[in-house]
Amino acid sequence: MTRRERTVDVLVVGAGPAGLGAAAELAASGVRVEVLEREQSAGGIPRHCHHGGFGGRGGRAGGGLSGPEYALRCVAAAERAGATLRTGITVTGWAGPRTLDATGPGGLERITARAVLLATGARERPRSARLVPGSRPAGVYTTGELQQAVHLHHQHIGTRAVVVGDEPVGHAAAGTLRVAGVEVVALVTGRPPEPLAVLRRGPGAPVLSRTTVTGLTGRGRLAGVTVRHEDGRTTTLRCDTVVFTGDWIPDHELARRGAVALDPGTRGPAHDTSYRTGEPGVFAIGNLLHAVESAGTAAAEGRAAAAPVLRHLATGSWPAGRTALAVEAPLTWIAPNLIGPGGEPPLDNRFVLRTGRRRAAPLFEVRQSGRLLHRQRLLLPARPGVPLHLSADWLDRADPHGDTVRIRMR
């Protein structure tokens, strides 16, 4: 007994907002699209994000749907358009260019597609990957595990929790903890306090800023989290639960196994404004590209990838060398991070970036071989964990066969 070999026009790996968005657009154009999802139900991370804010206009945050409602809407749109959604199917590796092996309860398959879209999303780095020392007690979570435990499995969590991180996902984790009847002792972040944070947030746990977690204590069950303030003061926060939030990493295993080149900043596949990776016929979309942006952004990227995928199906062409974009600290990444030969603009004519440090009135400078291509002042402060946007108006001034384009923020 061997693998069932099949072919499809487009194979999408991952049925989160990005994969489903791409599948809906492509299927609507009459292309044969198949989406493979390793979870038992499609919809991606929003399935267990019970807070609101999903489904805003234009694919941005701020909508009136809960995560599960939004996930259902994404699934329905893809199915209505005629895409084939298959859940409980795990893509296990590559058998050749644009040929993937998959495992499901129905057996083993080998699927060759004219175009492959990787939409495998992102996950949070767990405690171990952050090298937080101490004991290894029960009661240690990432937001993803916490949300599934509470919303999908209705499990008992604990009584007092510390949340590590104060990005939006940290606040979402705190919300989930409160829903589960857990008292949130504090949110801990190494970053300086946000100006006017008090005004932005409702009543809740204190945010301990400029503070890092130095260890976990407790044998069997978590007993406390030791922290150190940047001025050297240390203390132990007594708690039986800790949630490590944020610190996202693209789930790039399949990309790497397929020798798809990664961008050093995002750790996702290097890609151009048409979502093309370094491998002919392999596109990448959504949070695989850059770790976590909103579900709306991931879905919009998926939909936007449909046109270049259709072009590729029609022409079969693929650019050879492309110029890379690179950021300087405190910027941590930019996406897209390759310039395509045609100078096609990115989604909404802007690049997305992240910063590791706050800047009050940030000024972007874009240079190639020392030549200034673009300067742009941002109106809002640059903050870690929040997307920054750089206009793509300078694209036609860049040499698509020239040196790396460097972006700095002052």
Next chain:
Amino acid sequence: MTRTVTRAGQPLPEGQDYDVTVIGAGVVGTAIARELARHRVRTALVEASDDIGNGTSKANTAILHTGFDAVPGSLEARLVREGQRGLAVYAAETGIPVERVGALLVAWDQEQLDSLPGLLTKAESNGYHAARLLDASRLAEIEPHLGPGALGALEIPDESVICPWTTPLAFATQAVLAGVHLHLDCRVTAIETGTEPGNEPGTGIHTLTTTRGPLRTRALINAAGLHADEIDRLLGHDAFTVTPRRGQLIVYDKLARDLVRHILLPVPTAAGKGVLVAPTVFGNVLLGPTAEELDDKAATESTEDGLALLREKGRRILPRLIDEEVTAVYAGLRAATGHEDYRIKEYPELRYVAVGGIRSTGLTASMAIAAHVTDLLARTGLDLGAPVELPHVTMPTLGEAADRRPYLDAVLIAADPAYGTVVCHCERVTEGEIRDALDSVLPPRSVEGLARRTRAGNGRCQGFYCGARLRALTARTRP
């Protein structure tokens, strides 16, 4: 044969006394119980925690040693040599994953390079003749990602990596299937050695006070690992003291596996064996261990300094490793006694064998230790009778290099679609494998126990995707 596995809340069996009781169900205790299971003696295996292999045995470097660097002529040297052969054969029979990747003792300076010929001679005096010296260019050829400055190496082609979890699990499963009683959550707190009326002095029954009630046994084997000295003292001895030596380890992601082909050992110094980089049978890369003398036998914490030290050492050995994602961090405690050999001693008058000071080589030597201890026990006057065949056991397919993990096995999936349903995505563990573990002779009691039987939850996401589901599955089977 009825299977007897008891745990907290259940009574210990009443009635007939045990002929032999083994204290401690680590890799050594389970190996001894398995060896005794071949004989017609009523054997109990008692364990303080809620699972077998739950102490030193679960957190080590998982190397199947050749014993090339043992102290020639020591008991350890002999038992490691014999144990390595025995365990290699046993692993092949039962499906315990082993990969013969070979080891390289890498010299990073002239002094280390100069000491390699001496180590080659030592290997030969330990009966190991396949070691050979490599020059820098050959070394760079076979281990291309090694950091700059490596001057040469001693190659030990037979050093292997093994699964530290299925080894004691196989021993314990086979022992239980052959009639050994396993009592979990059963900590021994006192031992009284009496003389039965009408019996000769020295033939008395040991009455163990345990956290689950009294247990009577004629002979006693102390394989309590870190706590072996405490058990020994309960019998009135003061022969040795176990000092825990902590080893912190970092497990790197499977995507780092291509960076290393051999077990990369440092050249040993007076300070110990040092930090190694090694592949694991699960397809990861291990960096460690530290060596810290402690006095707390439960101090399996990792520390900021320990992890920083490992990263510093690792960066020199395999620079690209440090940029890879970390999957797990753990720490184990080896049972050091301040004595360069195992402390195995029989007390015929007490029908007692103490098995102390079984250090990092215990996994490799476990089967030979078991045979040696059983011989000693026979010498204390216990009639073991002729050995019988044990029931065959097959361990789950945990090795990454296995011919076919269940998720890749079309025949298996066609027969049972549960093997095609992946639950733990990072480790590719299927619903069928988890169900099998929960239905096994020694079902896990926790998600950690499930992880040691299936790999589920051990991967890079550490539960982000599957943690809640695994907890639900494990909880469902609890009483």
